[in-house]
Each structure stands twice: as C-alpha cells, then as structure tokens.
Amino acid sequence: MNYAQLLFPDFSLIAIGWLLCRYTALDRRVWDQVESLVYYFLFPVLLFHSIVRSPLDFGATSSLLTAGVGVGVCGIVLAYALPFVPGLRTHIDRRDHAASAQIAFRFNSFICLALAERLGGSEGLLLIAVLIGVCVPIFNIAAVWPMTRHAQTGFVRQLVRNPLIVATVAGLLANVLGLTVPTWATPTLTRIGAASLALGLLAAGAGMKFSTxxxxxxxxxxxxxxxxxxxxxxxWVLARALRLDAAQGAVLMAFSAVPTASSAYVLAARMGYNGPYVAGLVTLSTLLGVVSLPFALALPR
Structure with missing residues (x-):
C-alpha cells in the first residue's frame, strides 16, 4: 500500500492554502470567513452524516470498541499529563498545550475510512464506522475541555454551544435510534462533507506559520x-490482549496511527487559541503518517 500517495491529497491542500494566503489576494480576511463556514456548518454536517450513515453493531464489535476507546483514553491521559512531566513542564506553554493536546489523540476520519476499505473491504468499513461513531464524540469533548478549562469558561456551556460536539452527539443518538438520512438528501450531504474536508485543510494551510x-x-x-x-x-498491546481477529486488528492498528484530525486547527482558531501553531502540527502529523502507518501495520499480531 502506498501511504505517501494516500496522504498526498491532504498535504497538498495544506500547501495550497499556505501559498494562496501568502502570495495571492486571498489573504487572512478571506480565510477567517472560511474558518467560520467550516466550523459552524460544513464540519458539523460532515460529522453528523459520517456517524448516521452506517449502523452501529455494538455487540459484534465490543472487543474492537474496547480497544479503540482504550487507545483514545491512553492518548488523552498522556496528552493531558504533559505539563506535569518533570523535565517537560518548564518547556511547555500551558495555553499552547490546551490548544494542541487534541493533536495527540484525534484522528482523520477520511483517511481511516480509506484505509479500512483497502484493508478489509466492506467489513473494514463497517468496523471503522463503529469506531468513528463512538470515538468522535468522546475525542471532541476531550479536545474542548483543556481549552475551556484554561480560558476558565463554563465547560458545559461551551459543550452545548460547540457545533462539532452537538453534531457528533446528535449523529450518535440518531444512529442508536435507527434514524436514517433520506436517500434524496445523501448526495447533498456527501458534497458538503467533501467541501468541509477540502476547505478545512486549505484553511489549516492558510493559518500555518512555521515560526510558531x-x-x-x-x-x-x-x-x-x-x-x-x-x-x-x-x-498493538490491546489487540493482543483482547485477541482481536485479523480484520479488527488491522483496523485498530490503522486507527491508532493515522494523522490527526484536520479540524483541530479550525477548533483551536475559532476558540481563540494559537491556530498557526496547531496548523503546523496538523501538517507535521500528515507527513508522519507516512511512517507511522506502515510501522503500526507491520507489528506482529
């Protein structure tokens, strides 16, 4: 599998956004509005549709869910703990940490879907859909919490006002209740999702400053x-401990090693944090995925 080719579209969109913002008339005034459009409309629609469109079979995938949530919780705990680690805490800016902790545990859903289909076909897609449906609300809440805590704003108030949280929770509830998107609306929602991914990556590139x-x-x-x-x-440890089958193990390993979510930049920027710094981390994470994916999938299971 050519991981560089798989990740190239994301990286190229980030690079195009950076070039457009710095060398054309499409300067920061344009991209501030793009970020608002992505944050308040495009990304929420994408998240809701991604979760609703595939039924969640919790019984058949309980071991995979346990492992996936376990991976995410470990990432959250490790990320939150960084400012308290001896030798690190004096070198970490608490405000930048609040914005960038999410980089450590969030994941790019589109790359997950593409990998799962290549690794396991329709079964792989169903497995990753379950992981996305359960983990996205948890990880989004975990991404928002450090920023609301640092800013000393009401956590619950920020959650109920955050469009990404509202969309993911609504999607999960709709899926559990068996609600589906009408067939006639699916093409429109699919196109909105594609637009959100492209504009989110372009906005991340436009907001990136390597000096940060x-x-x-x-x-x-x-x-x-x-x-x-x-x-x-x-x-890898959880896959062996829970004795996941080959398909579930492959999906879990891919899930654990994909680049971080491109929406991390938009979330940090819209909440008033150091967006350029987070955008740089999104770019580096996209590049590092070329190394971490083959490493993770090559581990013996």
Whole structure:
C-alpha cells in the first residue's frame, strides 16, 4: 500500500492554502470567513452524516470498541499529563498545550475510512464506522475541555454551544435510534462533507506559520510522539490482549496511527487559541503518517 500517495491529497491542500494566503489576494480576511463556514456548518454536517450513515453493531464489535476507546483514553491521559512531566513542564506553554493536546489523540476520519476499505473491504468499513461513531464524540469533548478549562469558561456551556460536539452527539443518538438520512438528501450531504474536508485543510494551510513551531518544539515533539509512536504500541498491546481477529486488528492498528484530525486547527482558531501553531502540527502529523502507518501495520499480531 502506498501511504505517501494516500496522504498526498491532504498535504497538498495544506500547501495550497499556505501559498494562496501568502502570495495571492486571498489573504487572512478571506480565510477567517472560511474558518467560520467550516466550523459552524460544513464540519458539523460532515460529522453528523459520517456517524448516521452506517449502523452501529455494538455487540459484534465490543472487543474492537474496547480497544479503540482504550487507545483514545491512553492518548488523552498522556496528552493531558504533559505539563506535569518533570523535565517537560518548564518547556511547555500551558495555553499552547490546551490548544494542541487534541493533536495527540484525534484522528482523520477520511483517511481511516480509506484505509479500512483497502484493508478489509466492506467489513473494514463497517468496523471503522463503529469506531468513528463512538470515538468522535468522546475525542471532541476531550479536545474542548483543556481549552475551556484554561480560558476558565463554563465547560458545559461551551459543550452545548460547540457545533462539532452537538453534531457528533446528535449523529450518535440518531444512529442508536435507527434514524436514517433520506436517500434524496445523501448526495447533498456527501458534497458538503467533501467541501468541509477540502476547505478545512486549505484553511489549516492558510493559518500555518512555521515560526510558531520553533517556539514550542518540546510540546510539538511530545504530542506527535504520542500520536504516531506511543498510540500504535498501545493498540498493538490491546489487540493482543483482547485477541482481536485479523480484520479488527488491522483496523485498530490503522486507527491508532493515522494523522490527526484536520479540524483541530479550525477548533483551536475559532476558540481563540494559537491556530498557526496547531496548523503546523496538523501538517507535521500528515507527513508522519507516512511512517507511522506502515510501522503500526507491520507489528506482529
């Protein structure tokens, strides 16, 4: 499998966004509006439709769900703990940490779907759909919490007002209740989802400033090491401990090693944090996926 080719569309869109913002008339005034459109409309529609369109069979995938949630919880705990680790805490800016902790445990759903289909066909797609449906609400809440805590704003109030949280929870409830999207609406929602992915990556590129990464090297290395090294190892241990079958094991390993979510930048920027720094981490994570995916899938199961 050519991982570089799989990840190239994401990386190229980030690069195009960076070039457009700096060398054309499409400057920051344009991209601020694009970020708002993505955050308040396009990404919520994408998340809702992604979760609703595939039925969630919790019984048949209980071991996979346990492992997937376990991987995510480990990522969340490790990311949250970084400012308290001796030797690291004096080099980590707490505000930048609040915005970038999400890089360590969130995942790119579209890359997950593409990988799952190649690894397991229709069965792989069903398995990853269950993981996405359960993990996206948990991970989005975990992404918002450090930022609301640092800003000392009401956590519950921020949750109920956050469009990404509302969309994912609504999608999960609709799926559990057996509600489906009408056939006539599916093409429109699919196109909105494709637009959200493209514009989100372009906006991440437009907001990126490489100089911000140099000011937070320790934090950057730490969250990316969790995302692309430690989580694949945690997934490998859980896959063996829970005795996942070949298809479930492959999906879990891919899930643990994919690049972080492109919406991480939009979330940080819209909540008033260091968007350019998070955009740089999204770019580096996309590049590191070329290494972490073959590493994770090559681990013996």
């Amino acid at each position: 990464l140099g000011a937070g090297k320790v934090l950057a290395v730490s969250v990316l090491a969790i995302r692309h090294l430690l989580l694949p190892l945690v997934a």
